[in-house]
Amino acid sequence: MTITYKDEAGIAGMRVACRLASEVLDHLTPHIKPGITTREIDRLAAECMKAQGSISATLGYQPAGYPPYPASLCTSVNHVVCHGIPNDKPLKKGDIVNVDVTVIKDGWYGDTSRMFIVGEASIAAKRLCALTYEAMWHGIVQVKPGARLGDVGWAIQKFAESNGFSVVREFCGHGIGQVFHEEPQVLHYGKPGTGEELKPGMTFTIEPMINTGRREVRELGDGWTIVTKDHSLSAQWEHTVLVTPTGYEVLTLSAGSPPPPAFVKAEPALA
Numbered sequence: 001m002t003i004t005y006k007d008e009a010g011i012a013g014m015r016v017a018c019r020l021a022s023e024v025l026d027h028l029t030p031h032i033k034p035g036i037t038t039r040e041i042d043r044l045a046a047e048c049m050k051a052q053g054s055i056s057a058t059l060g061y062q063p064a065g066y067p068p069y070p071a072s073l074c075t076s077v078n079h080v081v082c083h084g085i086p087n088d089k090p091l092k093k094g095d096i097v098n099v100d101v102t103v104i105k106d107g108w109y110g111d112t113s114r115m116f117i118v119g120e121a122s123i124a125a126k127r128l129c130a131l132t133y134e135a136m137w138h139g140i141v142q143v144k145p146g147a148r149l150g151d152v153g154w155a156i157q158k159f160a161e162s163n164g165f166s167v168v169r170e171f172c173g174h175g176i177g178q179v180f181h182e183e184p185q186v187l188h189y190g191k192p193g194t195g196e197e198l199k200p201g202m203t204f205t206i207e208p209m210i211n212t213g214r215r216e217v218r219e220l221g222d223g224w225t226i227v228t229k230d231h232s233l234s235a236q237w238e239h240t241v242l243v244t245p246t247g248y249e250v251l252t253l254s255a256g257s258p259p260p261p262a263f264v265k266a267e268p269a270l271a
């Protein structure tokens with residue numbers, strides 16, 4: 001496996017798939033309230049993808065050593081770090097939930113996730129969600145030709161740890177295109193000036209998982225769900241980005257995407 005560099009046609013395909021993934025999250029947003037089950041969220045997402053003419057990349061997804069993933073998206077509640085499987089337990093006021101959507105459109109993959117606060121959450125939970133969003137953007141703004149993946153990881157790690165949080169090591173961002181998970185691996189920690197050099201046409205995700213407690217994780221018996229070992233809260237946000245000749249373009253944007261944090265000046269690609 002090698003890194004794939006997308007040409008204009010590939011970039012056009014990625015733009016569409018990524019926008020559709022983000023629009024699935026937009027569609028779900030008003031429904032994520034106390035009392036809804038994650039299974040219902042999954043059903044709404046499946047309906048939305050059908051209407052889009054996209055298909056879920058996660059339903060039946062089976063990397064080597066895993067059972068087939070059984071749902072159209074992932075829902076990771078509170079101390080669940082990632083890959084939570086939708087179930088019949090209603091969400092309750094104060095929960096935080098990551099909803100992670102990956103769609104395929106015309107063979108191209110778009111992958112994005114957001115945190116949702118159910119009703120009203122504690123100050124600590126809100127702070128975790130907000131700072132994890134900022135952490136993702138600290139990584140995104142590093143992206144430009146000539147920068148290295150270690151710059152991205154370091155920016156995220158430095159910001160998260162300076163705020164007293166920890167960064168999950170076992171899961172990372174990834175190249176994406178006509179394959180769900182391709183090279184390179186995008187670690188959310190690292191050293192500046194190290195790692196793969198970024199070049200125009202690369203598309204990859206940045207998707208930090210940040211814990212309020214220790215960074216260690218554990219897999220549940222279902223073969224998918226990842227939780228914090230110490231049961232501390234965990235948050236994650238994810239965008240798919242393109243390396244442009246001058247910087248980056250965030251591909252997984254739509255009408256309902258939260259605005260970038262104030263420290264993000266302008267989208268270099270769009271400026």
Ligand code: MF3
Pocket residue numbers: 058059061069073074083100101102111205207224238
């Ligand atoms: N969307 C996840 C990611 O960001 C992967 C989910 S794989 C699944 O890479 F099978 F758990 F859905």
Ligand code: CO
Pocket residue numbers: 111173174205207238
């Ligand atoms: Co991803």
Ligand code: CO
Pocket residue numbers: 100101102111112113207238
């Ligand atoms: Co994802």
